[in-house]
Ligand SMILES: Nc1ncnc2c1ncn2[C@@H]1O[C@H](COP(=O)(O)OP(=O)(O)O)[C@@H](O)[C@H]1O
């Protein structure tokens with residue numbers, strides 16, 4: 001039994017505090033919410049001040065564009081160069097969706113298997129730990145050597161980066177079940193499969209969403225990193241290419257797109273968590 | 282044969298003994314507990330915490346087996362969960378992601394059966410929860426949640442109802458209310474009830490007999506009759522008889538804990554011979 005609980009929770013930082021935003025379920029249930037017009041006005045005002053201030057500072061100190069372009073230059077680049085950047089965004093999304101889809105699916109299945117057969121866990125835990133602790137980017141040159149400069153090495157890297165995150169969080173979730181609820185199901189003669197689908201799975205759902213969120217963000221990082229290593233397409237490739245050509249407004253436009261992508265992923269899982277795991281106060 | 286059946290106990294606990302194999306060695310949780318419970322009888326079990334009350338109840342429910350001894354329901358051994366047995370757990374044990382209706386349907390889902398709508402409506406009305414079916418558990422007070430658990434446990438019309446400290450988390454007013462509710466339901470259904478509680482008052486108010494368990498290993502130390510007609514009113518709780526019984530049971534529980542503690546002290550500090 002003690003071995004069954006042995007998988008460390010990587011979503012929890014050792015310190016226990018901090019990083020509430022990404023790693024804690026409270027991020028999903030108590031996340032950002034704009035309450036009133038007044039709140040909104042303040043948020044907008046701060047944004048204007050920050051961006052305007054930046055614009056002003058860069059102008060006053062005459063910071064050269066190759067060091068840091070002004071916000072309006074980035075905005076202009078984003079609009080004018082978007083048609084050029086869009087196909088690369090598409091490539092990155094393909095890698096992210098397929099890699100994360102495969103990784104999450106395998107991770108969820110493994111988590112379920114490990115929950116039901118603690119013995120399997122003993123066998124695979126070392127490999128999972130290895131996958132979690134090794135930056136998957138390190139494998140990309142090797143993968144490129146084997147699979148060429150297409151989608152494959154990137155998708156594999158994304159799957160390897162996101163899968164274990166999903167698995168570890170889902171396993172924690174499946175384990176969290178309190179014995180009273182299992183006893184309840186068993187008192188009505190529930191089978192192991194029924195207990196899994198009707199008790200363990202719904203109880204694990206909040207943790208699964210955390211795993212999917214962390215996993216997909218890891219996937220995005222890995223996809224972009226892999227694109228920077230090699231291959232002539234993808235947002236990561238744009239970053240290396242724009243910076244080598246010192247096209248800094250375009251470079252930052254891509255950075256902005258990546259930030260927005262990350263935020264959209266976060267919001268997506270926030271909303272999913274709100275919809276399907278709101279029972280957890 | 283019919284005569285034998287009519288006098289047959291509803292439940293027979295014969296020499297129930299359970300040893301838990303733990304990392305720190307074997308633990309004798311209950312030791313040779315025996316009691317016969319008649320159809321339609323209400324029996325309460327009280328005792329210090331850790332005296333094996335839950336262990337005994339789970340054995341009766343078929344949720345776990347015994348190391349030795351046996352449980353008979355209507356003369357037949359209990360080897361696993363049985364539909365004739367309804368169970369109310371400590372705290373309401375509702376599934377927080379399901380509505381009240383869905384919680385009550387849960388047992389039927391597990392068994393792949395259609396819920397008996399009429400009966401459930403009757404029960405919901407009985408416990409005063411009509412109109413709450415679409416709510417989520419967290420929207421209900423503790424007492425209301427425990428009512429839902431009661432409805433869920435009774436939904437199969439069990440002939441035996443097992444309750445493990447069902448009202449322990451409720452305030453004393455709500456607890457009293459729930460006690461009256463259990464009595465009402467009992468008078469309607471004549472379900473045999475085994476109730477674990479740490480409230481001696483509750484035990485006396487509800488039961489025909491109160492069983493006192495001793496601390497580890499759990500043994501049935503005393504059994505007391507509570508000879509009051511039903512329906513009972515709270516008035517009986519102020520009678521001399523109940524007062525004396527309450528004190529007797531208290532002494533039995535506390536005395537048992539103190540004597541065991543004394544043994545532990547003697548064992549811990551070996552008496553050095555005075556010189
Ligand atoms: N699953 C278990 N494994 C090991 N020991 C247990 C288990 N369940 C209960 N025990 C132990 O058995 C004893 C009796 O427990 P329990 O039946 O829960 O007592 P009670 O319900 O009277 O408080 C306690 O000492 C408890 O620690």
Ligand SMILES: [Mg+2]
Pocket residue numbers: 334335336
């Ligand atoms: Mg108990």
